[in-house]
Amino acid sequence: xxxxxxxxxxxxxxxxxxxxxxxxxxxxxxxxxxxxxxxxxxxxxxxxxxxxxxxxxxxxxxxxxxxxxxxxxxxxxxxxxxxxxxxxxxxxxxxxxxxxxxxxxxxxxxxxxxxxxxxxxxxxxxxxxxxxxxxxxxxxxxxxxxxxxxxxxxxxxxxxxxxxxxxxxxxxxxxxxxxxxxxxxxxxxxxxxxxxxxxxxxxxxxxxxxxxxxxxxxxxxxxxxxxxxxxxxxxxxxxxxxxxxxxxxxxxxxxxxxxxxxxxxxxxxxxxxxxxxxxxxxxxxxxxxxxxxxxxxxxxxxxxxxxxxxxxxxxxxxxxxxxxxxxxxxxxxxxxxxxxxxxxxxxxxxxxxxxxxxxxxxxxxxxxxxxxxxxxxxxxx
Ligand code: SF4
Numbered sequence: 001x002x003x004x005x006x007x008x009x010x011x012x013x014x015x016x017x018x019x020x021x022x023x024x025x026x027x028x029x030x031x032x033x034x035x036x037x038x039x040x041x042x043x044x045x046x047x048x049x050x051x052x053x054x055x056x057x058x059x060x061x062x063x064x065x066x067x068x069x070x071x072x073x074x075x076x077x078x079x080x081x082x083x084x085x086x087x088x089x090x091x092x093x094x095x096x097x098x099x100x101x102x103x104x105x106x107x108x109x110x111x112x113x114x115x116x117x118x119x120x121x122x123x124x125x126x127x128x129x130x131x132x133x134x135x136x137x138x139x140x141x142x143x144x145x146x147x148x149x150x151x152x153x154x155x156x157x158x159x160x161x162x163x164x165x166x167x168x169x170x171x172x173x174x175x176x177x178x179x180x181x182x183x184x185x186x187x188x189x190x191x192x193x194x195x196x197x198x199x200x201x202x203x204x205x206x207x208x209x210x211x212x213x214x215x216x217x218x219x220x221x222x223x224x225x226x227x228x229x230x231x232x233x234x235x236x237x238x239x240x241x242x243x244x245x246x247x248x249x250x251x252x253x254x255x256x257x258x259x260x261x262x263x264x265x266x267x268x269x270x271x272x273x274x275x276x277x278x279x280x281x282x283x284x285x286x287x288x289x290x291x292x293x294x295x296x297x298x299x300x301x302x303x304x305x306x307x308x309x310x311x312x313x314x315x316x317x318x319x320x321x322x323x324x325x326x327x328x329x330x331x332x333x334x335x336x337x338x339x340x341x342x343x344x345x346x347x348x349x350x351x352x353x354x355x356x357x358x359x360x361x362x363x364x365x366x367x368x369x370x371x372x373x374x375x376x377x378x379x380x381x
Contacts, residue, residue: 003061004017004060005061005062005139006062007035007064007142007144008139008140010182011029011185014032018031021056021060030049036182036187037187037189042063043063064086064141066085066092067084067085068084069085070083078098079097081095082095082096082149086142090135090136092142092146092165092166094113094115094146096111096150096154097110097111097113098110098111099111100338109159110154111158111160111162112150112162113165114143114165115143115165116163117135117137117172118134118138119132119135119166120132120166121168122201122235122237124236125312126300128300128303131300131303131305138175139175140175143175143176144179144189159191160195161191162199163199169199170200170206173209177213180193180196180198184216193215193217194216194218196217197217197219197220198215198217198219199219199220199221200220201235202221202246203241204241204246204248204249207249207250211253218259218262220263220293221263221264222235222264223264223265224265224272225277226281226284228242228243228244233308247284250288260290262291263291263293264295267294267315268314268315269314273315273319277323278327281330282326282327282332285330291333291334291335293335293337294320294334294335296314296336297312297314297315299314
């Protein structure tokens with residue numbers, strides 16, 4: 001009989017499970033608390049559950065914990081990047097991002113950036129994860145376990161979550177929303193929905209769905225250009241949902257929820273940082289009240305980009321400031337993000353892709369020694 005992985009099950013699913021074992025429903029609430037509030041890593045830790053029931057659980061259920069493979073902390077800014085191995089051997093990344101010193105309540109804030117897929121099918125030209133292709137969606141349990149395992153590695157409490165790591169959250173919508181429901185449950189990790197942001201590369205239909213379902217988590221759009229042609233070059237998803245369709249969906253979202261979306265905007269030298277780009281942004285802000293995060297470009301030269309991607313370079317800092325000031329003069333809330341963790345490969349997918357090169361090198365070297373880790377290899381090939 002295959003074991004049921006309990007991590008990721010909701011309270012009602014746990015109730016169904018314990019009842020299937022002939023146990024009382026209240027056992028489910030105990031399990032829920034041990035899984036999500038107390039971060040139990042084994043059934044033996046669940047000390048208020050009888051020994052007999054724990055033995056039954058060991059035979060019929062599993063706790064698939066993410067395994068920490070690598071942890072790197074930036075000497076520059078304290079950003080910490082985790083590489084986790086999933087139960088099937090695939091690899092994902094999560095990144096702990098300390099607050100900008102100038103942000104309100106900086107000493108209390110700690111943000112974790114979560115992955116939602118292994119790899120990503122969207123092939124954005126500036127992204128290391130995009131070069132990996134798509135392997136599979138994460139389960140709600142694998143998403144929530146990134147929070148649990150990162151918290152176990154860190155004394156300071158994680159206060160904010162951003163679904164902006166590897167993968168496109170809207171392509172794994174049900175598991176993403178289930179993970180948020182679990183995290184925000186009052187018997188769980190308890191990070192409030194207003195401290196959680198879901199980011200999309202541009203799925204207009206799911207932006208409308210979030211509004212229709214009155215999802216309380218915040219919404220961010222990786223925008224990067226308001227010019228349809230340029231955005232299509234950067235982000236092929238624009239062929240499916242044009243800039244105009246995205247803006248319509250965001251206007252719908254704002255009217256329905258009264259919540260301002262955030263636009264993520266990586267500045268590329270001479271490509272999307274012109275006066276025309278500023279004018280388009282100001283026009284957009286008249287239609288949709290918004291916040292803008294300007295993000296410096298992390299080079300992905302280590303992936304050996306070709307063609308269009310090879311021509312992408314970071315906008316110089318002075319030009320970045322000019323761009324931000326022009327938007328601020330139009331009453332747009334603008335943050336210029338620090339280039340977090342550049343010394344630890346903290347750009348999305350960078351560590352996993354570099355791990356892939358490492359594995360390839362290792363496998364070449366070790367052909368005669370047979371020491372290649374097949375799970376690690378399958379994670380990244
Ligand atoms: S930026 Fe996000 S959506 Fe685009 S390829 Fe990378 S992970 Fe996927």
